[in-house]
Amino acid sequence: MKENRFMKVINDADQKGIAVGAVNIFNYLTADAAITAAKELGVNLIIQTSAGTVEHFGADKLFAMVDAARKDAGITVALHLDHCRKTELGKACVDVGWDAVMMDFSHLPLEENIARTKEVADYAHAKGVAIEGEIGVISGVEEDIVAANEVKAGYDETVEFIKGSDIDVVAPAIGTAHGVYKGVPKLDFELVERLGKDDTPIVIHGGSGLSAETFSRLIALGGRKVNISTVVKNAYLDTTKALVESGEKLAPIPFDTRVFEAVKDVVKKHLAVFSGLKKSFE
Ligand SMILES: [Zn+2]
Secondary structure: OOOOOOHHHHHHHHOOOOOOOEEEOOHHHHHHHHHHHHHOOOOOOEEEEHHHHHHHHOHHHHHHHHHHHHHHOOOOOOEEEEEEOHHHHHHHHHOOOOOOOOOOOOOHHHHHHHHHHHHHHHHHHOOOOOEEEOOOOOOOOOOOOEEEEOOOOOOHHHHHHHHHOOOOEOOOOOOOOOOOOOOOOOOOHHHHHHOOOOOOEEEEEOOOOOHHHHHHHHHHHHHEEEEOOHHHOOOOOOOOHHHHHHHOOHHHHHHHHHHHHHHHHHHHHOOOOHOOOOOOOO
16 A cells, blocks of 8 residues: 555654554544644644544544644644444545544454454555554443453464454554553553564554553554543543633633643643653643
8 A cells, every 4th residue: 555644644653763643533623622732743643533423523524624624734634533343434434535444343253353354454445545453352431332351362363463454553452441540551561562573553542541651661662653532532521611610701712712722732741742752741
């Protein structure tokens, strides 16, 4: 596959030994805030949308919205579909102009995961679109996807999955979880290290709530795309709630501006660590 916008930001990160942040957005405000954060730092960005967000807006409208937000950003902003279990929806995003799609059949037996991911990989590659696949279940809640028990997949199985499915980037089961952590998660750094020596870039899911040190370690070992979603949602909702409860009188645009700043700040703190510009979130 020829290098597209998604593979460009991944390959650029790989050359620099850093990671590109992949930020889940759910409306224009969050897309604009994430892009502004990346722009202020001068780093590239991946904007990602859940399958539910695509269904909510419709692929055409959501694409137009993100495309408007990234216009003239002066950095490269790729658009990616996060965790999708619906083959037709994945293909629809490919058709509309997404730069990459993640198909998540990690809940299925390995052979089926390979076959179903490969079907979309072939479709995407024919149109110059990249694909991410997942093996081993990453626990937690991602939209309607609930994985109670984490299913581990070791190095050999992960390599078999990458080769069989023809994916461009891989989300391995390293022990991260979606949502916010209770306590410190036990991560499989050894798996990241082994996979990091191979050619397929590694995606770190469940990034919200990990320490800056943990991120830096995962990135040093080969993590090239780091997803954040929960911290974005929390900044959006918590700021909205605090503003409403404060009783402060604000017209809609100043209100939105305050929420925008809160989302931008949390994204910026994470991107600064992912890109090696800072060692901590302070
Ligand atoms: Zn995920």
